[in-house]
Amino acid sequence: MFGFIKKSLQNVYNQFTAKISSFFNKDVIDETALQDLERILLVSDVGIKTTQHIMQQLRSKNIQNGAALHQAMHDLLYDIITSVPVPAVQQVPAVFLMVGINGSGKTTTIGKLAAWWTLQGKKVLVVAADTFRAAAVAQLEQWVEKNGATFFAGAAKEPAAVVYEGCDQFLQGQYDVLLIDTAGRLQTKTSLMQELGKIKRIIAKKITSVPVYTMLTLDGMLGQNSFEQAKLFKEATDVSGVVLTKMDGTGKGGIIFSVLSELAMPVLYITYGEQVNDIAIFDGKKYVQELLEKV
Template identity: 40%
Template sequence: MFSFFKKKTATPDAAPAAPATPAEQPAPRDAAAAPLAIEEPAAKQSWISRLKAGLSKTSANLSVLFVGAKIDDDLYEELEAALLMSDAGIDATQYLLDALKKRVKEDKLLDAAAVKAALKTLLIELLTPLQRPFELGRHQPMVMMISGVNGAGKTTTIGKLAKHMQANGQSVLLAAGDTFRAAAREQLMVWGQRNNVTVISQESGDPAAVSFDAVQSAKARGINVVMIDTAGRLPTQLHLMEELKKVKRVIGKGLEGAPHETLLVIDGNTGQNALTQVKAFDDALQLTGLVITKLDGTAKGGVLAAIARVRPVPVYFIGIGEKIEDLQPFNAVDFVDALLG
């Protein structure tokens, strides 16, 4: 089992958990201080293999450039084209090319394998600041507001995160605040049933009111984590983005300092549009983290480099498929190894 989260020792003044029904039973008070599970080598190797398969398209396009190549302008031009095709964007591509040329000159690199190794190092250096552990136990309850455009895999991601949190000794409550999309409430209810987690919802409720009720319910029941599903918005729908801001304000009225995490789920296949989404949602909500989904075959992966250069919001998790174990913490070294082979 992967060490999915970092845990912080519970504060001494944490409120005791109130009695709850079996489906809502909170974790013991010392759950946040429990030791993390140790990664199993076989499980990690399986994950890395699947990640490599998911990024194989970009990996093939980049790796082939260094096979018997001469270190000349033609190589740099081909590398520029490959990076742009991988969705790295103009800014990150130019940064990587300039840094690579400088390193080749300073280190007097003469063969293609050494240049490829230098590029891997530069990519790791670029992406490492995005790598940050998701820390549990900082607040009681910890409130998470989760956004994303329709189709990004937001509700499915919430279900997976809830399962992983339960495996780390956390009690979870979900809020069906996505009243904008048809069947979103029902989809979240299904995940709640799978994980034996309570879902706060209203048939035609105001998303801000649903979110407020969920926070109050979690406080009363001693729940560790509240995950609020908010409606998928396109950055161009400004009136809908304003509603998301309202939801965030109302959550803060329900619990001072909340939401403690404001996450955006983005589809790894959407290329530079993903960067546009990060900018828009960050401007509106001040994002604390990202979840990149669907890195499973057609995704190019380079958009993480673009995010790192233009809007370096931490990437907490990446996903490569539909299974629970297909969502794992972002690791820059593993990602670059999969991207460059």
């Protein structure tokens, strides 16, 4: 039953699931137990607003025992998980633009996705539009070539120009998947955000035949500290969904619910390590089910 969380997200299992499941065996759920539960939700990054919503719903249902609490929690978290529509990012041909702040895991995630799509028998082109650092380009090239996808860095120095050429190559080479890596940027740097807008306009102009998605990497270890940034990215670039990275480094599995309910963005993938296979398509229903399993 615990294939997904116990295997891939051990910290979440050992912390969040272990703590929360202790309530489900209780014969009596009283106000003290509800307050304890509320504290656990808060420290697990579920977020103040979402926690208040959950607690208010639980109180209004007049929960008496652990079994009823289990069912109610399942229903509430399930509602949150299904509240935001998930775009069809598993259907290719498609273009994926990866954005996010410095070090949030864009390049690593691109490498993992390139390997994964290649394994599915798809023809994959990776474009390195992170031209700010030579090391970043080399890092991505290593990842990509190891796994059999095609790498394109382009002769052009300007990111928008690299993207322009990369789009041409994608169209001419009849690729299934185009993955575009961008430089890490702080949302405060207006010029970098404007550059992102320029990149998006170029893609939209060049590629009209297949869907284009913008994926935002959010560092799961930073928790809600990254939400202000996420909101600014959302305003600037019309984000299609989130890749929650570094989930191996946190036991706070609640971040997924606050991304959904407070940012209203779907979680598309989670990553949980630095190896090529440490990525999973996020399955919200399965996540809720396993998260609330009795330990």
